Amino acid sequence: MKLMTPIKAGLFAASAAAISLASFAQAEEVVVYSARNEQLIKPLFDAYTKQTGVQIKFVTDKEGPLMERLKAEAANTPADMLITVDAGNLWQAANQGLLQPVVSTTLNANIPAHLRDPKNQWFGLSVRARTIFFNSQKLKATDLSSYEDLADPKWKGKLCLRTSKKVYNQSLTAMLIDEHGEAKTEQIIKGWVANLATDVFADDTKMLEAIAAGQCEVGIANTYYYGRLMEKKPTLPISIFWANQNAKGVHVNVSGAGITKYAKNRAGAQKLLEWLSSDKAQNLFTDLDMEYPANPAVKADPKLLAWGPFKQNLINVNKAGELQTAAVKLMDRAGYK
Amino acid sequence: MNTVLANRHALTTYCLSLARFLTGWRLAAFLVSLITLVPLLVVLFSLFSPEPEIWDHLRQYVLPDLLINTFWLALGVALGTGFLGVSLAWLTAVCEFPGRRIFAWALMLPLAIPAYVAAFVNIGLFDFTGPLQTALRLWFGSSAWFPPIRSRGGVILVMTLSLYPYVYLLARNAFMTQGKRSLEVAQSLGLSRLAGFFKVALPMARPWIFSGIMLALMESLADFGTVAVFNYDTFTTAIYKAWFGLFSLSSASQLASILVMLVLLLALGEQSWRGAKRYHATGKSNQSRYTLQPFLGWISCLYAGLILALAFALPVGQLLVWCVEVFAEDFDSRYPMFVLHSVLLSSMAALLVVVAALLLAYALRLYNDWPTRFFGRLSTLGYAIPGSVLAVGVFIPVAWLDNQLIAILKPWLGGGAILRGTLTVMLLAYVARFLAPGFNAIDSAMQRITRSQEEAARGMGLSGWRLFIRVHLPLLRGGIFSAAMLVFVDVMKEMPITLMTRPFGWDTLSVRVFEMTSEGQWERAALPAVALVIAGLIPVILLTRQAEH
Numbered sequence: 001m002k003l004m005t006p007i008k009a010g011l012f013a014a015s016a017a018a019i020s021l022a023s024f025a026q027a028e029e030v031v032v033y034s035a036r037n038e039q040l041i042k043p044l045f046d047a048y049t050k051q052t053g054v055q056i057k058f059v060t061d062k063e064g065p066l067m068e069r070l071k072a073e074a075a076n077t078p079a080d081m082l083i084t085v086d087a088g089n090l091w092q093a094a095n096q097g098l099l100q101p102v103v104s105t106t107l108n109a110n111i112p113a114h115l116r117d118p119k120n121q122w123f124g125l126s127v128r129a130r131t132i133f134f135n136s137q138k139l140k141a142t143d144l145s146s147y148e149d150l151a152d153p154k155w156k157g158k159l160c161l162r163t164s165k166k167v168y169n170q171s172l173t174a175m176l177i178d179e180h181g182e183a184k185t186e187q188i189i190k191g192w193v194a195n196l197a198t199d200v201f202a203d204d205t206k207m208l209e210a211i212a213a214g215q216c217e218v219g220i221a222n223t224y225y226y227g228r229l230m231e232k233k234p235t236l237p238i239s240i241f242w243a244n245q246n247a248k249g250v251h252v253n254v255s256g257a258g259i260t261k262y263a264k265n266r267a268g269a270q271k272l273l274e275w276l277s278s279d280k281a282q283n284l285f286t287d288l289d290m291e292y293p294a295n296p297a298v299k300a301d302p303k304l305l306a307w308g309p310f311k312q313n314l315i316n317v318n319k320a321g322e323l324q325t326a327a328v329k330l331m332d333r334a335g336y337k
Numbered sequence: 338m339n340t341v342l343a344n345r346h347a348l349t350t351y352c353l354s355l356a357r358f359l360t361g362w363r364l365a366a367f368l369v370s371l372i373t374l375v376p377l378l379v380v381l382f383s384l385f386s387p388e389p390e391i392w393d394h395l396r397q398y399v400l401p402d403l404l405i406n407t408f409w410l411a412l413g414v415a416l417g418t419g420f421l422g423v424s425l426a427w428l429t430a431v432c433e434f435p436g437r438r439i440f441a442w443a444l445m446l447p448l449a450i451p452a453y454v455a456a457f458v459n460i461g462l463f464d465f466t467g468p469l470q471t472a473l474r475l476w477f478g479s480s481a482w483f484p485p486i487r488s489r490g491g492v493i494l495v496m497t498l499s500l501y502p503y504v505y506l507l508a509r510n511a512f513m514t515q516g517k518r519s520l521e522v523a524q525s526l527g528l529s530r531l532a533g534f535f536k537v538a539l540p541m542a543r544p545w546i547f548s549g550i551m552l553a554l555m556e557s558l559a560d561f562g563t564v565a566v567f568n569y570d571t572f573t574t575a576i577y578k579a580w581f582g583l584f585s586l587s588s589a590s591q592l593a594s595i596l597v598m599l600v601l602l603l604a605l606g607e608q609s610w611r612g613a614k615r616y617h618a619t620g621k622s623n624q625s626r627y628t629l630q631p632f633l634g635w636i637s638c639l640y641a642g643l644i645l646a647l648a649f650a651l652p653v654g655q656l657l658v659w660c661v662e663v664f665a666e667d668f669d670s671r672y673p674m675f676v677l678h679s680v681l682l683s684s685m686a687a688l689l690v691v692v693a694a695l696l697l698a699y700a701l702r703l704y705n706d707w708p709t710r711f712f713g714r715l716s717t718l719g720y721a722i723p724g725s726v727l728a729v730g731v732f733i734p735v736a737w738l739d740n741q742l743i744a745i746l747k748p749w750l751g752g753g754a755i756l757r758g759t760l761t762v763m764l765l766a767y768v769a770r771f772l773a774p775g776f777n778a779i780d781s782a783m784q785r786i787t788r789s790q791e792e793a794a795r796g797m798g799l800s801g802w803r804l805f806i807r808v809h810l811p812l813l814r815g816g817i818f819s820a821a822m823l824v825f826v827d828v829m830k831e832m833p834i835t836l837m838t839r840p841f842g843w844d845t846l847s848v849r850v851f852e853m854t855s856e857g858q859w860e861r862a863a864l865p866a867v868a869l870v871i872a873g874l875i876p877v878i879l880l881t882r883q884a885e886h
Binding site: 068074163170200204209324325329 | 857
């Protein structure tokens, strides 16, 4: 430690001097806390910096620790923006008073109402569809209909699922609760559990591979995992099925962002947020991770368009947050591990 | 009036005795233990804000299964690492067999592989969709008889294979320093070689073996990554469920507190069991070994080779294959920086932990009273707390202090963060988390120093610092090396604290691994994982060779 002190003192003095000297010419900077992976977010930031000259400093971590960090730092936080995956997490951040409302006609025009917070504290930036996948050698698309149908005893021993600990399944369950109420949803989840072919999986990709290998015939996953897997192994016999098209539509979730309550560079953060909703950034979102653009004016990547059009469930994704705790408890009661 | 005076007098006496109690080494040790105690207290503080509704739910639907799972995991890992660690340590320290010289250091290599990486590799290879079962189905039409890897046995196996080096390293140190003479004494008293092992060598190495098993246990109790890959729900799962699923950090901390107390009880239990026994060496340690008969020798070679293959060669082999697949796409000019950051942080943390552990162990040697012992034990408990929870425990007080400082210094410094975002916070957090491996290795070595060695030195006029530097330090070399190595490798692999406290731009190899694995892109995590293994291996090899001489 002794050794560190002079070095740090020197650095500190140097950086203090640099700041005071450069404060006039200093480039603008936006600081971001991101729960979205570095490799999926950095290219966007780089593009923004290239276009505007605004520097973006960011750290990545899981949502939980990032939110605790924001809470502990309170008014002194360096962060201007919080980016997370899953609406449930965004709702929590807003609910814990970590974000502030943003009034922006651009954002309101670019992001549909069901993909943003009713109080405008956060905005969905990319859409993640969670739908049904099946082994195309064993099943036909006509065998399938809805998430609810997978609880039917006819699927006994044929269903694969990812763990209930993943927020994607918690959000899906939250949506089911909103639509059907707790009692019926619990019946559905119990039905799923009874139909499982094998223990639940830790990730979507392994689950999709199990469908392909014939360990089970059908399962629920996010489309971009399917996209990534098929890119590597195009011959796997797995097909996509758009669930609940005769009902409310496919369950979608978002990754999104909000401006932190104590942002130092509020205006800069808002500009970045607006840019992220623009067509240039939206195209990058879909190219990088095969997610769907949140901005309906932007066309998805051709690979995604090949999977066909589908009807989204237009219920506000905010519900995923409100009902997440209820969903987690319900899945525990139903024995969904 | 009188009572006031009497009270004041009592207070003064109390303060004086406290001041007298807290002098020198003891004060230093107390300050060291504060680094862990503060975050620990932040976590324990949660016990005052119960959330009955969440607790009811956890108690009813979540905890029963988890406790059973955790119990089996702890038991399995304790027995497994104990057996592998002790048997391999005995073979390489005391016996001579083909390949011994290589195995002596190679058996430590699995330390460099993060357990959750080994977990994923094993699932990738042995699950239904893996190449092995796929091939079996191709040949026999079914692989139904193949034991499922995603099972209790699978988790225990993978965790044992990646944690046994803790026991191996410490037990080997014990067998090496024990001196062959104690065994010869046993034999001269008519004990067979096997009986000598069980009746003399093993009991004499107990503090080391226990320390090793304790480390493996704490690590498996605090583990989240590995059990998550297996979807095997343990106590940690409940902690994360309370935090990330039910959004109650206080319930999560309460669960963590229970875990900590459990480990504390276990540690104190062992201490009272150990009681006043001493574990000094008999005679000088000796490099001559028992040469095993050819048959036994080759069996030993096979056994050590099998463990090494399963625990190291197999996962690294798979990682290398993936690495080749993604290298062109993922390797970029930032990698040297990631390696540099990892190595720099790990070395600094190792150095700090060794100093802190030395202070603590030395204070414990000088003052063997219960408060010192109790605080000594308390300050190693950071290892039993899941990393993310401990990271919060570190971050909250630091941020609080920072906010106070900023408020005071604002007129001069303009209101930027002072402590946060510096390496100091990270390093403090590493000390809080990794004091246990450092302390256990050094404290066990301290047990080997006899009182007579000390008295002889005192007789020659050495005392205080000079006694410590001239006599204790050289005798503690083996323990210090083990401590530094364990901490170095542990910090290389560490994720939650690094993620939460790193300054902007201080990404490390384990941060890269996190970025890739958090979305299930395991193949792409292979590159940083391999780099991590290689960078972690160099000290392993260097230090083992050092320890051999």
